[in-house]
Amino acid sequence: MCATSTHPEVRGEHIAVGFPGQGSQGPCMGVPWYGHRAWNLVEYAEQHLGRPLVPMLLDPAVPPNGATETQLAVVMVSMMAWSQLEQEVAPRVLAGHSLGLIPALFAAGVLTAKEAVTVASLRALVTEEACRRHPGGMAAVLMPVADAEAACAEHECWVANDNAPQQAVISGTRTGLRASMAAARRFGAADVIQLDIAGAFHSPLMKEASARFQELLQEIDFAPTRAVIVHNAVAHPPGSATDWRAVVAADLVTPVRWRETQLLLARRGLTTFIEAGYGRTLTGIAKRTLDQVRLVNASSPQAITELARTLGRPAPLVRQ
Structure with a gap:
């Protein structure tokens, strides 16, 4: 059997x-x-x-x-x-x-x-x-990926993760990340959270x-x-x-x-x-x-x- x-x-x-x-x-x-x-x-x-x-x-x-x-x-x-x-x-x-x-x-x-x-x-x-x-960092932005891309567009920062319909992660130089985080808030992100990651991965x-x-x-x-x-x-x-x-x-x-x-x-x-x-x-x-x-x-x-x-x-x- x-x-x-x-x-x-x-x-x-x-x-x-x-x-x-x-x-x-x-x-x-x-x-x-x-x-x-x-x-x-x-x-x-x-x-x-x-x-x-x-x-x-x-x-x-x-x-x-x-x-x-x-x-x-x-x-x-x-x-x-x-x-x-x-x-x-x-x-x-x-x-x-x-x-x-x-x-x-x-x-x-x-x-x-x-x-x-x-x-x-x-x-x-x-x-x-x-x-x-190349010092940098990453941040989670609670917004659609297209809006996250717009927040990064004029800075040394890029969308690193498309995680969920209302969650993306951005990654860039320290200056670029700060500017993009501020832009994400202006563009209506529900929240912007800098991550405990030592670098600009992805x-x-x-x-x-x-x-x-x-x-x-x-x-x-x-x-x-x-x-x-x-x-x-x-x-x-x-x-x-x-x-x-x-x-x-x-x-x-x-x-x-x-x-x-x-x-x-x-x-x-x-x-x-x-x-x-x-x-x-x-x-x-x-x-x-x-x-x-x-x-x-x-x-x-x-x-x-x-x-x-x-x-x-x-x-x-x-x-x-």
């Missing part, structure tokens, strides 16, 4: 797992995972990178700070979340928001744990240098870093994906010949089309969206974009255990 799979996907759920990006970090973000078997990933990463990671994940006095620490912290927590989550669910689709592409590639088998940590470290290296050479200020990153990635093995990855509203099926080196490097300068990515997930029949990692950034954005989709945060071992108990319940269909 054949055993029946306990994966919720088989019980009728159409699950997508998304991994958050830089800006989702917070103090003590690794605490829920300390002592869990997934914590081995942190210990392994410390040995591989030759640098401490535990303090910024556990100590409230030294939260992740700067481009290097925030990127490593976000990726490590997402990888720990996936290491348990993959035992409980079988998602049809994976997606990563900006930096979140790295743990998505880990989840899809494109990168091993060692390679994912290495790629995150190299990304941090080149972007930290870019932040020093803008032309990262052009040199992107080129250097692609050079460094030549030493990394990228395997064919074993799962569907939706990246910037483009679906990459299992085994596709996607040049992930080029994609990962280009991400530093390419705007994040997250609103369109979410809508594509919905068109694929999404019923449950799981945010794998720290915080509620992606589920918060999804509330502004997706109707009739169950939103779940897989931010701790306890949350994932509860998720496994509840996902089998019938979920509403996505409105097409």
